[in-house]
Amino acid sequence: MILIRAEDVSKTYVSGEVEVQALRELSLEIEPASFVSIVGPSGSGKTTLLNLIGCLDKPTAGNLVVAGKHVKALDRKERAAFRGEVLGFIFQSFNLIPVLTAYENVEYPLVMVKNEPKPIRKGMVLKILEAVGMLEQKDKRPDHLSGGQKQRVAVARALVARPKLVLADEPTANLDQNTAINVIRLMRSMRDELGTTFVFSTHDPRIMGEAEMIHTLQDGRLVLTERGSDRRDNNDEDV
Amino acid sequence: MTKMFRIAIRNLTRYKRRTLLTSMLITLGVLMVILFSGLSGSFKAMMIGQITDSNLGQIQIHRRGYVSAVDSFPLNLNLNQQSYGKLEHILKNHSAVAAYAPRIKLGAMLSNYMETTNIRLNAVNPEKEVKVCPAVGDRIELTNKKGGFVGPGEVVIPEKLAKGMKIKAGDTVVVVAHNKEGSVNGFSFTVAGIIADVLGPQGKEGYMHIEDARALLRMEEPEVTEVAVRVKNFNDLDAVYANLHSTVRDQKDSKGKPVFEIHTWEKLSPFVNVANMIDLITLSMKVIMIAIVLISILNVMMMSVYERIREIGTMSAVGTAPRKIMGLFLAEGFSLGLISAMAGNAIGLTGIYLLNIYQIRFSFGRMENLLLSPTVKPTELLWLSAIVLLVSVLATLQPAYKASRMEPVDALGHV
Numbered sequence A: 001m002i003l004i005r006a007e008d009v010s011k012t013y014v015s016g017e018v019e020v021q022a023l024r025e026l027s028l029e030i031e032p033a034s035f036v037s038i039v040g041p042s043g044s045g046k047t048t049l050l051n052l053i054g055c056l057d058k059p060t061a062g063n064l065v066v067a068g069k070h071v072k073a074l075d076r077k078e079r080a081a082f083r084g085e086v087l088g089f090i091f092q093s094f095n096l097i098p099v100l101t102a103y104e105n106v107e108y109p110l111v112m113v114k115n116e117p118k119p120i121r122k123g124m125v126l127k128i129l130e131a132v133g134m135l136e137q138k139d140k141r142p143d144h145l146s147g148g149q150k151q152r153v154a155v156a157r158a159l160v161a162r163p164k165l166v167l168a169d170e171p172t173a174n175l176d177q178n179t180a181i182n183v184i185r186l187m188r189s190m191r192d193e194l195g196t197t198f199v200f201s202t203h204d205p206r207i208m209g210e211a212e213m214i215h216t217l218q219d220g221r222l223v224l225t226e227r228g229s230d231r232r233d234n235n236d237e238d239v
Numbered sequence B: 001m002t003k004m005f006r007i008a009i010r011n012l013t014r015y016k017r018r019t020l021l022t023s024m025l026i027t028l029g030v031l032m033v034i035l036f037s038g039l040s041g042s043f044k045a046m047m048i049g050q051i052t053d054s055n056l057g058q059i060q061i062h063r064r065g066y067v068s069a070v071d072s073f074p075l076n077l078n079l080n081q082q083s084y085g086k087l088e089h090i091l092k093n094h095s096a097v098a099a100y101a102p103r104i105k106l107g108a109m110l111s112n113y114m115e116t117t118n119i120r121l122n123a124v125n126p127e128k129e130v131k132v133c134p135a136v137g138d139r140i141e142l143t144n145k146k147g148g149f150v151g152p153g154e155v156v157i158p159e160k161l162a163k164g165m166k167i168k169a170g171d172t173v174v175v176v177a178h179n180k181e182g183s184v185n186g187f188s189f190t191v192a193g194i195i196a197d198v199l200g201p202q203g204k205e206g207y208m209h210i211e212d213a214r215a216l217l218r219m220e221e222p223e224v225t226e227v228a229v230r231v232k233n234f235n236d237l238d239a240v241y242a243n244l245h246s247t248v249r250d251q252k253d254s255k256g257k258p259v260f261e262i263h264t265w266e267k268l269s270p271f272v273n274v275a276n277m278i279d280l281i282t283l284s285m286k287v288i289m290i291a292i293v294l295i296s297i298l299n300v301m302m303m304s305v306y307e308r309i310r311e312i313g314t315m316s317a318v319g320t321a322p323r324k325i326m327g328l329f330l331a332e333g334f335s336l337g338l339i340s341a342m343a344g345n346a347i348g349l350t351g352i353y354l355l356n357i358y359q360i361r362f363s364f365g366r367m368e369n370l371l372l373s374p375t376v377k378p379t380e381l382l383w384l385s386a387i388v389l390l391v392s393v394l395a396t397l398q399p400a401y402k403a404s405r406m407e408p409v410d411a412l413g414h415v
Helices: A046-053 A074-085 A103-112 A118-131 A147-160 A177-194 A228-238 B002-014 B014-055 B067-072 B080-091 B125-130 B157-165 B210-216 B235-247 B271-307 B307-316 B322-357 B378-404 B407-412
Strands: A004-015 A018-030 A035-039 A060-067 A085-088 A166-168 A197-202 A213-218 A221-227 B059-063 B097-109 B116-124 B139-144 B152-159 B170-177 B185-194 B206-209 B227-232 B260-264 B360-364 B369-372
Touching: A004 A046, A018 A046, A018 A060, A018 A147, A018 A213, A018 A221, A035 A046, A035 A118, A035 A177, A046 A060, A046 A166, A046 A197, A074 A085, A074 B307, A074 B322, A074 B360, A085 A147, A085 B227, A103 A118, A118 A147, A118 B307, A147 A166, A177 B360, A221 A228, A221 B369, B002 B014, B002 B322, B014 B322, B014 B378, B059 B235, B080 B097, B080 B227, B080 B235, B097 B125, B097 B210, B116 B152, B116 B157, B116 B170, B116 B210, B116 B260, B139 B206, B139 B307, B152 B170, B157 B185, B185 B206, B185 B210, B206 B210, B227 B235, B227 B271, B271 B307, B271 B378, B307 B322, B322 B378
Parallel strands: A035 A197, A035 A213, A085 A166, A166 A197, B116 B206, B152 B185
Antiparallel strands: A004 A018, A004 A060, A213 A221, B059 B227, B059 B260, B097 B116, B097 B170, B097 B227, B139 B185, B152 B206, B170 B185, B360 B369
16 A cells, blocks of 8 residues: 555746746655655755645645545645644754743644543653653753754654654754764654654755665656665765 | 643743733723723712702703793793692602602892892702702801701802802892792892802702792792702613603693603703713723724734744644634734733722822812712723723734634745
8 A cells, every 4th residue: 555646746836937846747656654765955856745745735737645635636724634634744943832841842733633632642742752752851842952852852743643644854954963863763763663654855865874765856856766775785885 | 722822821921021011001001991981980970969969950850841941930831730740749659769859940139238139049848959969058058057958038149149249148138039920029038058159050049948939929829840850879860761751751731742841960961061071082092992902912913923934834734723823823812912901900990999098189160179089890891801802802813814824835934
C-alpha cells in the first residue's frame, strides 16, 4: 500500500507578471512507515513539495493522493480537518507557541484539534514528552529552551496525536551538527516505535544519509531516487 | 473553552505594556461614565425631588384646557364639586397613590397699607399639601408652626415680594381678588411666614388656606383648580401616570369630551429640559466610551494578528479549524474588555463611595448648600459592562476573521 502518490504534479506561482514553476511534472511514491528525505539545492522545490503533501497548498496540475485523499479535491475546512487527523508538522524555526509551556505546546493539537478529554491527553502528552527526553523541561516556555530542546518539543507536538505522516521542512537547519544528528535519530526512533512515516527536507549531506530513501530535486524535477544506505556508502568511499 | 481563554490571557500578557495601556484607556472610559452618570443622576434626582417635593407635586390633574391657559389663572376652568368628587374617588382607591392635595390657584392684589402689588397665590389644605409636597415647610420661615404652615386667616408671602414691600412675619396685609364673575372682594390676613423661591413656574407663589380662598372668591360650592398627586414609589411614576391617565380619560362631560387633563412634573416644569440635557450628555459620554473601546481594541487586535501571522500559520498547519482560530482572537478581545470593564467598575464604585464620604455641596440658582449623593444602580453597571464586552467582541471580529481566513502556506512564509 502506498501512503503518498504523486503523478505528474506541477505547481506554478504567479508573482506579479512573472510565473515561477516550482514543481514540474513530479511523480513519486512513498510507503507507510518509511523514513524519507527530500534533498536538493535552495529553490529546487523541496518546501513546495512538502506543502503540497501537507495539504497546505494545492497542486496546479497532476494528481496527489495522501493517505487515500485527493489533495486537490479538499476545500479549506476539509484540508484543516485532514491535517489535524493525518499529519504532523515539524518546522525549521520550531514554531512553538511562545506563551505556552513545552507541555502545553505538545498538548495543543489534542485540545484544539482532537478535543481529547483532559485525563487522556495528559497521559498522551507525558508519554510523548518522556519519549523525546523532555519530561523534565515540560513546564518551561520556549524562550527557556535550547534549539535542540525546542525541536524535541516540536517533534513531540507533531507525534502526540498519532498522525500517519510527519512532514519536516529543514528540521535541523537551525541546529548545530551534533544536535541535528540527535534530532534526526530521535525522529527515526519515533518512526521505529510508532510506525509513523517521516518525510523531511534537508540539504545537509550527513542528515540526508540518515534517511532510508532519498529523493533529489532539481529545478522542480525529481532527478534521483536512491536508498540512504547507498548514499552513506558513497560518502564513506569519498572519505 | 477554558483552555481557549487561558491562551487568550497568556497572549494578552505577551505585550504587557500595550495591554496595560489599552486596558487603562478602556478603564478610564468606564470610570468616566460611572462617575458622570452617578453625579449627574444624583443632581437630576435631587433637583426633581426639590421641584416635586417643594411645590409642584409629581402629578397634577386639572380641568381640561387649564394648563394651556395657566398664566391667566382662569377661575372658570376650575373643577366643580362633582368632578372633584369623582377624582377624589379614583385617587383614594388607587393603590399606588400615596397622597393627593386639592389646590385653588389665584392671582390677587397684596397691600401692606402703604403700597400694593400683584401676588400669585396657591390656596391649599396644609395637612394634605405637606403629604404631597413634604419639603414645602422647609422653605418657609414660620412665626407659628402650630396647625400646619398656613392656617385660616393667614398668608405666606414669597421672599422677594416680602423684601420689596418690607413685609415681615406677623404683619397684617390685605389680599384683594376678583372671582370668575368679576366681583371684587378683599380680606385682611396675618403673614404667617416668608417662603423661599424654588426653581420652576410655581416656585414664586405665596400660600393661603383653601377655605379662605373659597370665601375670598365667593364660591357658592367648593371648587378646585388642581389636584396634586404623590405616588408611593417615584420609580413607578410613569406606570401610575399611564394608569391614571387611562382612568380619568374615561370621565366625560355632557358633550362627551374628557373632563380632566393629567400631567406629570415633566410636562409642567422647564427643568425637564435640563434633565434631558443631562441625559444627552450622559449618552454622549457612553458614545465616547464606546468609541474608545472600539478603536483601542481594534487597534491592539489588528497589531496582534499582524505580529502573529507565522503563529497563525502554525496553528492552521497543525489542523486548527478556522472557527477556532477566530475564537482564540475573539476570546482575547473579550478578555481584554472584561478585565477593563471590571477594573472600571471597581474604580468607579470606589470613586462613588469617596464622593459620598467627601460630600460635594453646591448652589443652583437661589438654592444653596445642595448636597450631591451620587449613586449608581447595579443594573447600570451590568449594562455598561455588557456594552464594553459587546463592543470588544465587535472590534475583534474583523482581525479575528482575517486571522481565520489566512492560508497556512502564506502565513508560514510570512517574514
